[in-house]
Amino acid sequence: MKILVTGGAGFIGSHVVRAYLAAGHQVVVLDNLSTGRRENLPSGVRLEVMDVRDPKVPEFMAQEGFEVVNHHAAQMSIPVSVADPMGDAQVNILGLLNLLEAGRKNRMQRFIFSSSGGAVYGELKTLPAQEDLSPAPMSPYAVAKRACELYLNYYAHEFGLKSVILRYANVYGPRQIPQAEAGVVAIFMDALMAKKPPVIYRQADMPRGMLRDYVFAGDCARANLAALERGQGIYNIGTGVPTDSLTLWETVQKAAGQNLSHGFGPARPGDIKQSALDCQKAALELDWRPEYDLARGLAETWSWRVSI
Numbered sequence: 001m002k003i004l005v006t007g008g009a010g011f012i013g014s015h016v017v018r019a020y021l022a023a024g025h026q027v028v029v030l031d032n033l034s035t036g037r038r039e040n041l042p043s044g045v046r047l048e049v050m051d052v053r054d055p056k057v058p059e060f061m062a063q064e065g066f067e068v069v070n071h072h073a074a075q076m077s078i079p080v081s082v083a084d085p086m087g088d089a090q091v092n093i094l095g096l097l098n099l100l101e102a103g104r105k106n107r108m109q110r111f112i113f114s115s116s117g118g119a120v121y122g123e124l125k126t127l128p129a130q131e132d133l134s135p136a137p138m139s140p141y142a143v144a145k146r147a148c149e150l151y152l153n154y155y156a157h158e159f160g161l162k163s164v165i166l167r168y169a170n171v172y173g174p175r176q177i178p179q180a181e182a183g184v185v186a187i188f189m190d191a192l193m194a195k196k197p198p199v200i201y202r203q204a205d206m207p208r209g210m211l212r213d214y215v216f217a218g219d220c221a222r223a224n225l226a227a228l229e230r231g232q233g234i235y236n237i238g239t240g241v242p243t244d245s246l247t248l249w250e251t252v253q254k255a256a257g258q259n260l261s262h263g264f265g266p267a268r269p270g271d272i273k274q275s276a277l278d279c280q281k282a283a284l285e286l287d288w289r290p291e292y293d294l295a296r297g298l299a300e301t302w303s304w305r306v307s308i
């Protein structure tokens with residue numbers, strides 16, 4: 001298949017690009033390199049340095065005739081979305097519409113979208129969350145992700161566009177940068193490299209820190225591969241296992257074979273207490289299950305971290 005991967009020079013997108021190439025697909029990457037890097041791409045992959053909002057996107061897509069668009073490009077910082085909701089919506093909502101309008105007038109048959117389970121569900125009373133839970137987005141970034149899901153629903157009904165929405169948990173793995181939305185693994189590994197004790201944020205009633213579902217980027221890439229052939233609608237992509245921040249820090253140290261002290265700090269405004277995703281729907285309909293547990297995923301990520 002001929003596939004456009006937007007944001008393919010970024011962290012998760014670069015794993016998706018590799019999975020698609022390994023399966024024999026033709027891949028073109030569209031990325032403005034705002035957080036992504038050319039070096040994240042395997043050699044020989046065509047990179048179109050372009051913004052998803054660019055008025056030239058329709059012309060580019062008409063010339064190329066992609067069968068599938070896999071959309072990973074995004075403004076993905078929650079604090080940035082809070083400081084500049086309009087800027088966030090321009091990239092995350094209008095960028096999506098630019099691709100959808102261009103694609104539907106060309107050969108596009110399928111659209112794969114990276115949403116966020118952590119953001120869209122909001123604060124959870126019970127874990128893990130299933131896809132039919134009412135969304136409760138708590139930031140402009142989360143509102144934009146939910147709006148994108150609703151637009152895809154509209155395009156499915158109105159134009160018959162098949163779309164697969166992957167609501168990721170907290171993704172970690174090689175090529176993640178510490179500044180990212182969910183970059184705590186990268187932050188902890190940087191702390192070990194610099195021998196600088198990290199701060200673990202926690203709420204008063206959660207002494208070991210917040211609970212998150214950590215899913216390995218290679219597993220997310222496999223979900224994107226499955227989504228080429230199967231599925232329609234929303235799928236959680238995580239492990240279902242909630243891990244507190246202190247356990248994560250201990251497991252990172254174990255993977256690295258190192259010991260370092262840490263500090264504690266108060267949770268930041270907007271930090272949700274707990275999140276984990278039920279992924280049975282993806283197992284049933286996409287035939288996808290996570291293959292990496294935290295220890296294995298962190299060991300692989302640490303090997304990459306010390307190699308760069």
Ligand SMILES: NC(=O)c1ccc[n+]([C@@H]2O[C@H](COP(=O)([O-])OP(=O)(O)OC[C@H]3O[C@@H](n4cnc5c(N)ncnc54)[C@H](O)[C@@H]3O)[C@@H](O)[C@H]2O)c1
Pocket residue numbers: 006007008009010011012013030031032033034035036037050051052053071072073074075076091095114115116117167168169170171172180181182
């Ligand atoms: N990392 C996570 O844990 C996580 C969790 C849930 C959802 N997501 C979603 O997954 C996607 C990829 O996230 P990531 O962690 O790989 O982040 P990333 O920042 O590494 O990747 C985003 C890529 O998009 C590119 N980009 C940004 N704005 C662009 C624009 N206007 N035009 C063209 N390209 C642009 C960047 O240069 C970068 O290469 C995002 O949509 C994000 O919201 C990530």
